[in-house]
Amino acid sequence: MEIIAKDTLAQRIVRLVVKTPAIAAKARPGHFVVVRLDDRAERIPLTIADFNREKGTITLIIQEVGKSTALINKMTVGDRFADILGPLGTPYPIEKIGTVVGVAGGLGAAPLYPKVKALYEAGNKVITILGAQRQELLILADELKAMSHQLLISTDDGSLGHKGFVTDLLRQVLHQEKVDEVIAIGPVVMMEACCKITRELNVKTVVSLNAVMVDGTGMCGGCRVTVGGTSKFCCVDGPSFDGLAVDFTELRQRQRYYSAQEKAAYQAYQEHGTEGCRCLAK
Numbered sequence: 001m002e003i004i005a006k007d008t009l010a011q012r013i014v015r016l017v018v019k020t021p022a023i024a025a026k027a028r029p030g031h032f033v034v035v036r037l038d039d040r041a042e043r044i045p046l047t048i049a050d051f052n053r054e055k056g057t058i059t060l061i062i063q064e065v066g067k068s069t070a071l072i073n074k075m076t077v078g079d080r081f082a083d084i085l086g087p088l089g090t091p092y093p094i095e096k097i098g099t100v101v102g103v104a105g106g107l108g109a110a111p112l113y114p115k116v117k118a119l120y121e122a123g124n125k126v127i128t129i130l131g132a133q134r135q136e137l138l139i140l141a142d143e144l145k146a147m148s149h150q151l152l153i154s155t156d157d158g159s160l161g162h163k164g165f166v167t168d169l170l171r172q173v174l175h176q177e178k179v180d181e182v183i184a185i186g187p188v189v190m191m192e193a194c195c196k197i198t199r200e201l202n203v204k205t206v207v208s209l210n211a212v213m214v215d216g217t218g219m220c221g222g223c224r225v226t227v228g229g230t231s232k233f234c235c236v237d238g239p240s241f242d243g244l245a246v247d248f249t250e251l252r253q254r255q256r257y258y259s260a261q262e263k264a265a266y267q268a269y270q271e272h273g274t275e276g277c278r279c280l281a282k
């Protein structure tokens with residue numbers, strides 16, 4: 001569980017390559033892990049953004065959004081996680097489908113990449129749409145380009161590619177091509193907007209949901225989502241689901257459940273460091 005490589009992809013976003021042969025041996029696109037920094041640390045679910053079975057490594061991409069992710073992003077080569085649980089979740093099925101459009105918003109590029117790579121290698125035509133607020137926040141553009149027949153980029157401010165949103169490009173592609181499946185991964189509002197377009201055109205759409213998780217093994221119920229009117233656990237039934245059946249309104253509400261505590265812990269960490277956070281937790 002030792003970090004053997006680290007690089008910075010964008011402001012507050014780092015990529016870690018971690019030696020963990022047992023997990024790398026079984027990892028498949030769509031899987032994730034739960035990591036802990038030490039025996040008092042929060043359990044953090046992280047998508048397996050890539051894996052190498054021969055080298056026994058997995059790749060994790062982490063954006064600093066709170067105390068725990070700030071601490072992880074401070075780790076460096078040679079540091080070790082206390083534990084890594086995985087691979088978890090239901091893998092995304094890799095088949096010869098035809099033409100697939102992958103859409104990633106921001107950090108969504110991390111869970112999209114292994115799916116796009118496997119679909120490309122399986123002989124599908126892959127068109128990838130990558131978006132971010134501005135150019136310097138785009139991640140994995142080169143990696144996605146290498147595994148796509150076409151890569152389209154959008155930025156909110158127009159600093160690179162189309163000025164606007166990934167949904168503008170998705171609509172454009174769907175009107176130009178016969179598309180068999182769309183995979184949309186990113187902020188909830190983005191995935192919901194993509195599904196609104198694909199529903200109109202009746203195109204199968206898979207999303208990857210980032211529900212609040214605790215154990216990651218189906219025991220706590222924290223990651224419950226409603227799909228097609230049925231309760232599902234994101235950690236064992238997902239995180240990939242039929243986007244046209246997801247209750248995004250409920251997902252948004254549940255994602256906000258601990259936001260006050262998360263904000264307070266991050267603020268205490270920024271003001272007082274790790275000890276500030278631990279005092280708050282007592």
Ligand code: FES
Binds near residue numbers: 213221223236
């Ligand atoms: S994280 Fe606990 S049930 Fe899914």
